[in-house]
Amino acid sequence: MSLSRKSSIASKAEHFEVEEVPPRDATLEKFALLKDKTEDELKAVEKSLVRKLDWKFLPMVTAMLLMNYLDRINVSNARLAGMQRDCHMTDVQWSAGISLFYVGYIISQVPANIMVAKGKPQYLMPCFMLSWSAVTISMTALNSVWGFMLCRFLVGVTEGPFIPAVSLMTSSWYTKSESPLRMSIWHAGNVVSNIISGLLAAAVLQNMDGIRGLASWRWFVLIEGAVSIAIGIAAFWFMPNFPSSTGTYFMSAEEAEMAQYRQEVNAGGISEDDEGGHWEGVRLALKEPFTWLFASSHFFIIIGQSFKDFLPSIMNTFGFSKTNTYLLQAPPYVFAYLLTIGISWSSGRRLEHCWHMVFAMALCLVGAVIMISTLSLGPRYFSLFLLCGGPFVALNLQISWETAVVPRPRTKRAALIAIANCVSSVSHWFTPYFFLRSQEPRYQTGGGVIVAGCGLAIISCIVTRWWCMKKNKEIEKRENETGETNAWRFVT
Template sequence: MSTEKPDNASIEKIDVVVNSTENTTPAAIQARFTTLCDLDDEQMAALNKRVLRRIDWRMMPTITIMFLLNYLDRINVSNARLAGLQSDLGMSDTIWSAGISTFYVGYLIGQLPGNLWLARVRPSLLLPGMMIGWSICTITMPAVTSGAGFCIVRFFTGLCEAPFFPGITLMTSSWYTKAENPTRMAVWHAGNTISNIISGFLAAGILHHMGGIAGLYSWQWFFIIEGAVSILVGIISFFTLPDWPENTKWLSEEEREMAQYRVIVSNGGKVEQVGGTWDGLKDACKDPFTWMFCGMHFSLINAQSFKDFFPSIIKTFGFGELETYLVQAPPYAIAYLSALALAWSSGKFRESCYHIIVPIAASAVGIAVMISTENVGARYFGAILLVSGTYNGLNLQLSWETTLVPAPRSKKAALIAIANCVSQCSHWYSPYFFPRSQEPFYRLGGGLILFGCLCTALLAWAVKWWAKRLNKALDETEGYSEHSGIERGWRYVY
């Protein structure tokens, strides 16, 4: 490993970190808050437990259900395709792929401005409002009569969804500590795995049985029911979703200060002030971590490029229509359980790099099996590895990027949005890697997935290497060593 010191820009960044860790012991931070300064350790522990419990029971169920429906809204067209959406609208494979890509055009346009805006406003108003917006788009889908209409509706659906995913990533990192963050992100991020499970059962129940009711196709009912449920959840979320630790109205003043204290201590004394919108954007663009995480997120989305075509891939295993809907569930259920376990382990041991590389390697093995054999059992096992590894990798990558760059909030919001924005560009071309002419192996898509897995592993190692270099420079600046007797300050987690 190179012992070369970081460049001048990085040294300036390190100086800021060092300065921010002066007088940042828990006791010094506690003294900043009027309602906390006189509490003893036992009272602080009890208050911390109460605040954590309140946030867990209010925020986590809300954003998990919201994200479940958000992700269901993204993937619903894949099951609707099996029920005849593409053929009923007379769309060729090229038009279909264009519609899938158009969704991500809208998603890309709304991503960065949406998250920068969110950092300055109340999430309890913006995020439910966006949810109602995309739900209205979903309900209009049954009125579509052509490929052009399909593309237009998917564009506006993506535009409304854009701020949501990076927004709840930003919120989670603003409420939870480094040790808590990976597991909490796994809980709500598992909403995408649960949505795939629910999607299969919904497809089995609605798409298999509701065709012809009220003169509508079964796929039209699929969109109507899903959109109506999402609108209801969006309305409820106005009342249950918190804002930021400093301004959530259903917390007492003491609880709000404890919520801020917890995160400041976890950040090594760095206060998560909002910061200027454009200053945060410029700071994020100058930080090498931003571009490393952009590359990693982009690679992970390439490795997940199968998700819009998973029902079609499973159909090549030779199952009947109903069985194809149902057998999609187990791989996602296994992915959910493994995500919780790995996230807990990552938070406990404060390690992210190998927690990402190992499951991604399993995904590479899984797709290699799927594109190289006709054995149904082996291919199904490969699908389990593929789904579990890529979803685990993405969940931990999101947690890692928000703990490496904890403040200010505007910079963190920009980093999350830029990384997610860049990653979504892969959706402009990845649908063209899964044409029906590639059945049953989809080897062209398999090659794209393998490429994504390789790049993810390399970039995870690069982030670890850079974080270690910066930590070494911090040690030298502070005069810290194992035998120096100096208390080690804030460090990058890798």
């Protein structure tokens, strides 16, 4: 984003020069600490602001999201170490417990994200983390089906608000061109959690069984919950609020004004601060066509990612030892992380989302076809790289896209993010039933569902792009009719 506001055209008139000065930046004039600065001074303030965000906010939310995902998926590896057996669960009961997580997850998202939009994320987000960490630690005492189901439901309720809140925060501090890469960095918490979960499982589940009378899977959830609590406590000192409400504990007064200025320019001169009550944004989001376009693409992307909770079980069909089964989960997710960083950087640089997402979901579709069409070890393992990479890339760009085209008011953006995430989470109520052990090793039904999800996600992305282009043509038509200039355009 250019902050340049000075240029001159000099012309000679007899013995002196007349300097023509263009109109001053009306948005910049609102900010007393910035309006008289030179272009170089403004760039220096902006650089300092982004550096603080990149080195304080971004690492903290990445660590928090790592634990968010780790606490969510820990049961997948714990299952291989006897959790399902010790809690006396059938396959159907296990899948029901996995589904119940998403019941709680869906219930909490919209109200919690509106509360974050109107409140103080500096306190709310660490509190969310401490809550799900406490529930995770309590899973150490599980010994029944109903206890497992209750804990998974409560973990869902307490984790549900977090990803929508981080998405909202990122879009409030970074510009449209910066968001895709930054979101890919904190999305690394999702990818890295899968790597760490496999490595931690190899270390804990294979070596701590029976220590102090506890099964290894109980040590597994206990250690993860304790680390999560430590990070949640540290987060109180690293989380900002919003640009207009963050104190000098996080940044200087000049940087705070720069953050507000950047967001106004990013939104075509409209302030992020909301007017109206808590539920006004929900009403606006429900009436917004973009909400349902993004909800549909999000839903199909998550269907394409439905293998994730069962990856350890899929890997187990390869016939490796337990330790190698845990360790070999890591490389596909390393690939997914590198792919997400690269494609997200390209998306932000070009301000283009649709075709980047189409490419990613096409990779996942190919991976699913390979998984269900061969029993050859090499191609099947290669398919996991494509399966892991595609949806992670597409999901990251999906969130960046939806926050870019519906920037204001903040509660509307918060509601849109949460609604889209809620709709997508409904898929978790039925996709676990497509990966039953009776279909090992091919998982034909699960693979077929992934193929369908990828194809529909591609169609949904293209339809959303068409709608953005239609809205841009409407803006250009109004400009031609009225003569008024509107710098805002919907990114595709």
